[in-house]
Amino acid sequence: MRHHVLRASALALSAALVGLAAAPASAATVVARASASAAVVTVAGTPTDSGTYSVTNDGSSQSATGTNRPAATALAGQSLISGGVLAQDAVTQTSGRSAACAGLAGQGSTVASVGDGQCLTPGGTLALSAGTLDLSHLQIVQSTMLQGLDQQVQTGLQPALQPVLGALQTGLQTGLRRLGDPGLFVGLGAVESRCTAAPGSADGSATLADVGAYVQVGDQRVDLLSLPAHPAPNTKITTGLGDVAVAVENALRSQLSTALAGSLGPLSAAVDRAAVLDNVLANIGSQLAPLDANVLSGTLNQQVRPTGGSIEVTALSLDVLPAAAAFGPQPLSVQLGRSTCGPSDRISPVARTKPGTAPKAPAKKKQVLPRRVTAGLANADSPHGGHGPLVLTLGGLLVLAAGAGALDFRRHLGRGRRG
């Protein structure tokens, strides 16, 4: 009996030792890993996301965490994305390969299985509302109305200034009411990123279908950005809302023109209405000047390679900058379609033979935009002015005519004397 107990104890101890020896090895070996997250929206520093679907492979089977069927309602606590189709999926193979795909598309889009092709087929267009512009603080400044006008006109208009100012203020408010609050939108058909990895290598790309940023001013759409369908890795974008300011000025022009004409009364004939209107609109334009600053910035096909065998791709990373806060929209950031692939704990033949030769993303030289145009000269030094050819032609014609006349004069003179 005692021998049986000893044999059973020895067997159990051996099994435990074998188990302990094997356990660290199986926990440390992940032959493939990948993850995908459809959308992350950060408002006032608080992120909301669709969750992350992560998969790992230990060489014999795949295990997963999170969901690969996220619902748009998962993005609670934010108003940027409401509706649309979210996609996030990832797979691994025991060979060490991994693939992931993530993105967002409009209603009616379909989600395909993750692989080498696209995982989202565009349907309708989705409009993401990034905020509305508050123009209620625009006002008519009396001191700027008559700038540059003839002194006589200024003196004549002075008694009627208060009624005119009042009418213009009313016209401005009416115009602004008709405009409503211009909305800042990102419109998209589909945005997605994809990646694949194998031991020692990783690759990724992004596709954007019908993606652009725009502002809706009344019934007019002012396009700010139209994004390329297949952007190069780490393509930077940035824009201000200067064109929106122009659209607002143009929209207010007719309203203010009517208000001005109606308030001048008998002075109407004596006052250069266009000059007053230009002054008023120029002043409104200066109040809209902050819109010239960069209020939207972002990166397309953002790629990060932590190691040679892994990659993180974000299809569209967009920030509404603090400069926009002057007109209402709060700073926010959104990342659409984030996929990660690799690394594999298996060592690739390439990595074994050539350490430190991880492939790098091709560097794209950033285009230098002009910030200053020096197109003015005090005077023209060259003797060949703009009318040079004309002067030369006319001069030649006159010389030719004078020569022909002189020859004819001599011919007739000689003939007369001989006669």
Place this chain on the structure above:
Amino acid sequence: MAAVAESGTVADARNAGLRTAALVVVLGLVAAWFLLPRSAAGPAYGDMDAGVPVRLKITALHLNAAVVPVQVSDDAVLDPPSDYREVGWWTGSAKPGAGSGQTVLTGHTVHTGGGSMDHVGRLRPGQKVDVVTRRGTMRYAVRQVRVFSTEAVARRAAGLFGQQGGDGRLVLISCTDWNGASYDSNVVVFGDPLGVPLERAG
């Protein structure tokens, strides 16, 4: 009596000489009338493959200038051609006829006159601007003319010169606001692409 006859001969010869000179002038003007180009407008427009611009023509301003390529310097300054009668096409911008980006042309305003873009600030919405390329002539309609301080141009660089997006619009830029010593502002003309004029009607 002989003196009177001599005087009559000289007068006849002078009249004949003047007649000949006048005839040469008239013939020269008639030839110029037929040879000089005249403006025409056509209601229909076609597409054009993007091409490098070689000439800028604005009938409303009597502007007809050669276009040469120019580059932006490393410190982000765009300088028109040194020949102030020419116009520069920024090679980093779209070629006329391209469906995206924007075509940026710049020319000098010369305070004493003679610059290729002395009068672009006088353009009005709707007026036409032709950019001649080797692939055809792209016509644009002026949408708006704006004056920006040099600081505003720097702030708006992405909108004025950026090539992301856009529909191939034309951007003409020169200087304005002479302060007695230099220019304080830039005048910018925006033009919407119409296409290649397909017919010439009087």
